[in-house]
Amino acid sequence: MIKRLLILSVLSLALQAQTIEAKRAEYALQQEKSSDQGTAFLKDLNTELALLRKDLAAAYREAARAHSLGGDVKDWLDEVNHLRADIAALEEHFRRLNVEEAERGEEGYGLWDQEESTIGQLVMEYGAPDFLYVIPPEIMNQKISLHSMIPIPRQSWNELLEVILSQNGVGVKQMGPMVRQLYQYKQDLMAVHDVIASRKSLDVFPDHSRILFVFTPKSEDIKSVFYFFERFRDPKRTYVHQVGNKLAIASTVDEVKKLLLLYDAVWEEGQQRTTKVISLSKLSPQEMEKVLKAYFGASTDMGRMTVAKGGAHLTVLPLNQEGSLALVGMKDTVERAEALIKELEEQIQDPMExxxxxxxxxxxxxxxxxxxxxxxxxxxxxxxxxxxxxxxxxxxxxxxxxxxxxxxxxxxxxxxxxxxxxxxxxxxxxxxxxxxxxxxxxxxxxxxxxxxxxxxxxxxxxxxxxxxxxxxxKMVQIDVLIFERKLNSKNNFGLNILKMGSAASQKHRGGLSYEDFSGAKNPGILDFFLSRKASSWFPAFDVAYSFLLSQEDIRVNAAPTITTINQTPAKIAIVEEISINNGAAPVESNGVTVFEKSFTRNQFGITLVITPTVHEPELGDEDDKRYVTLETNITFDNPQESSREDQPNVDRSNIENQVRVLDGETLILGGIRRKTSEDTNEKLPFLGEIPGIAKLFGTSRMTDKMRELFVFITPHVIVHPGEDAKKLREEALKKRAGDIPEFLQRLKEAQDKQKSTKLENSFDVIFGRKHER
Known part of the structure; x- marks a missing residue:
């Protein structure tokens, strides 16, 4: 081929009319000369390309150095562009010479009849003679069939090949003077000749040129126009993308013109868009949206539904908070939708009434x-x-x-x-x-x-x-038994009077005195006195001893019963109101401020607050037992003796707990027990410290205070108020508090124990307390 190319470029003289033998001899001589000239031509071409590429690399380096130093790079860029243009011109000249030489030895047409072929084979057959084609594997094996009985001129092969590839979604990208690359339109949208935004610029490019056209419709129609172009575009050659309020169309010039012509025919300028908000009184916005969707047809996009029927576009926006619908679309379509909504609401009974x-x-x-x-x-x-x-x-x-x-x-x-x-x-x-x-x-x-x-x-x-x-x-009857006992014991004994010498009464007498009547000097006190006159060996003296044994036994028994509803607090209060002296308070009287005593009434005693919670038995429980959770809050007040009756000292105790007991079982809250012992001894010096007779020369006071409290709580669940309440009432009347056998037995034991401890106080007077004996 090189020899033929060199022959075409070097030989300038046509063959003269000669004999066959002469022509053969001359042709052989010319071939020999052309081989030498072709070798020299290729050598010169490669040398020239090498020098140009070397100069191009040097220009690039100088431009980069000037740019790094902040200098002007315009001259170097002009030089780079000039060198690149020279290299491209040489390569294109060499390619054209090669193609022309090949065309001389081939037929000037082709039938293009390729049955069950591939794109790779088609390009190899009809495109490879002109360019070097780079074909990806996914395009190389793509099936294609061509049937033709007419000859295709050789000069139309490139254009026809591009048309066939374009119809199959394959584009041709010019990578250089000699190289072309095949690509799929959907994978390279920017492989276009130019980006234009004016309709007039479309006439500048050939119909099969691929461009990127930026179309700007009305902002309110952007979605509808986008869906319109998506529906009518060629899925293999045309791609539409929305960018803000503009549409980018990547396709050939003829396809873009067809879409714009169709847009002009459908979206005429005379149509008017309107927006209207319609309040709903009988249907929810979601339900009415479904009705409009079924009537007009629907398509959904980003939470907004655009419905269309018969070329009419309608956008429905449900306003849930306001119970309304916003309709956006052409005026006649919005009016039809409004009439449909009113007609539906008139036919439906309002469920929101x-x-x-x-x-x-x-x-x-x-x-x-x-x-x-x-x-x-x-x-x-x-x-x-x-x-x-x-x-x-x-x-x-x-x-x-x-x-x-x-x-x-x-x-x-x-x-x-x-x-x-x-x-x-x-x-x-x-x-x-x-x-x-x-x-x-x-x-x-x-x-x-x-x-x-x-x-x-x-x-x-x-x-x-x-x-x-x-x-x-469900109700709960709560039976409460309260037992409180207060035991106060006082023992006073010892020397009351001791007089000797001249201070004595100088009488000889003795005796025992006990007075317990109104006006008595020492009521309730046993006095032993002894007086003797002076003798030769001992002076006169008066001696008196006092003995007091007192015991206070206070018992409080209460048996209240209360019935309450499940999970409802029940309160029982056994209190005593006492007047409390608050001291002096300022009072205005005739314009003068004076201070008078003021009093308030306060409550002291026992307060119980009980909240029952009934738990049903589990399924399948044969015993059918119910449990009750009792939340109790019990407060006890114990007023103490005070020097002033209107300002008592009060001891307060509180119990708060939660327990779970079986229906009818008794809960015992006890252990509230307090015992206080006070001992006071007064003795004469020396004589009160002599062992054995020390108690004869001194006074002793022993005070014991004990308080004990028990609370018994028994819940009874009343499932059937009529029958259960009557039954519980009858049982309560039969077993009154104090007559129950178990409590009578405890009472007898307490009385027996009390009899055995009658002389205990007397022993304490003589011998002291048990721990001191």
Whole structure:
């Protein structure tokens, strides 16, 4: 081929009319000369290309150095472009010479009949003679079939090959004067001749040139136009992408012109777009959106539904918070949608309509039931509204029970009157008159009814719920036995009078005196006195001894019984009110401030607050036993002796616990026991320290205080109020507190023990306490 090329470029003289032998001899001579000239031509061409590439590399280096130093690189860039143009010109000249020489020895046409061929074979057959083709593997083996009986001129092969490849989604990218690369349109969208944004610029490029056209429709129509182009584009050659409020179309010039012509025919300038918000009264925005979707047809994009039918475009935006729909589209389409919505709402009965329903409570408190229904109703109403917060979460059912006993209030009061006693407030539960926090459920306590103002669609659910809520509540009868014993013992004995010498009465007498009547000098005290006159060996003296043994035994027994509803606190208070002196308080009298005594009334005693919780037996439990959880809070007050009756000292004890017992079992709260012992001894010097006779010359006082308390709590679950309450009442009447055999037995044992300890105090007087003996 090289020899032929050199022959075409060197020989300038045509062959003369000669004989065959002469022509053969001349042709052989010319071939020999052409071989030498072709070798010299290639050598010169390669040398020239090497020098140009060397100069190009040097120009690049100088341009980079100038750029790093901050100098002007324009001259070097011009030099680079000039060198690259020279290299391309040489390579293109050499390619054209090679192609022309090849065409001289070939036929001037081709039939292009390729059955069950591949793109690689097609390019190798009809494209390889002109360029070096780079074909990726996925394109190389792509199947293609061509059928033709007409000859295709040689000069049309390149254009026809590009058309066939383009129809199969394959483009041709010019990589240099001699190299072309095949690529798939969908993988390289930027392999285009130019990027244009004007329709007039389309006429500058050939129809089969691939360009990137930037189209700018109206901003309100951007989505619809995008879907329109997507539907009508050639899926192998044309690709449409939305970039902001513009559309980028990568395709050939003829395809872009067709899409724009179709756009002009459909989206005429006379159409007007409008936006309208329609309020819904009987259907939710989601339901109406589905109706419009079924009527107009639908397609969804980014949470916004655009529906279209018969060329009409409609965008539906549900406004859940406002219960409305926003319609965006052509004016006639929006009007048709509005008419459809009104017609549907006229045909449907409004499920959101409010209705009034009256319910009479049979077994429940209307206030408590109204609060529960309010929470349930709020959940039903707001569960379908996105982002809504149920009002029921803000309302919490609370049962407030005042379990505190008013403590003594000491200090300077601010009462304006001299005596301002507080009214007596015995222990009791909170007032039954409660304020309901519900808005849609209004309780009327006097008739035990509830007036409900609710939506019609929620009324059947609320009625079904009322059947389960308004049922007989379990009750618990709580039997309480309180045993309290206070034992105060005082022993006073010892020397009361000792006179000797001239201070003695100088009488000879002796005796025993005990007085216990009104006006007595020492009531309740046993006195032993002895007087002797002076003798020759001992002076006169008077001696008196006093003996006092007192014992106080206080017993408090109480057996209260109370019945309460499950999980409802029950309070029992056994208290005594005492007037407390608060001291002097300022009082205005005739413009003058004077100070007078003020008093308050305070309660002291025993207060019990018990909250029962009934636990149902487990399924399959044969015993059918119920357990009860008791939450108890017990307070005990013990007033002590004080120098002033109106300012007593009070000891307070408190028990608070939670226990779980079986129905009918007894819970014992005991161990509240306190014992205080006080001993006082007064002795004469020296004589009171002599062993054996020391008690004769001194005075001893022993005081013992003991307090013990037991509380027995027995819960009884009343499942059926009528029958169970009657049965428990009869059993309670048969077994009164104090007559129960087990308590009678304990009482007898206590009496026997008391008899055996009658002389214990006397032994303590003579011999001292047990631990001192």
């Amino acid at each position: 409010m209705t009034v329903y009256w319910y009479t409570c049979r077994h429940s408190d209307p206030v408590d039931l109204a609060d529960v229904l309010e929470r349930v109703y709020s959940t039903l109403v707001h569960s379908s509204v996105e982002g809504a917060v149920a009002e029921a979460e803000k309302c919490a059912l609370k049962t407030d029970v005042d379990v505190r006993v008013t403590p003594p209030n000491f200090g300077i009061p601010t009462s304006p009157s001299a005596i301002s006693p507080e009214p007596v407030k015995p222990g009791r539960l909170a007032s039954q008159v409660q304020k309901s926090k519900s808005l849609n459920f209004i309780p009327y306590a006097k008739t035990g009814s509830i007036m409900m103002v609710v939506r019609r669609d929620t009324l059947p659910k609320l009625q079904e719920l009322l059947k389960k809520l308004d049922v007989p509540k």
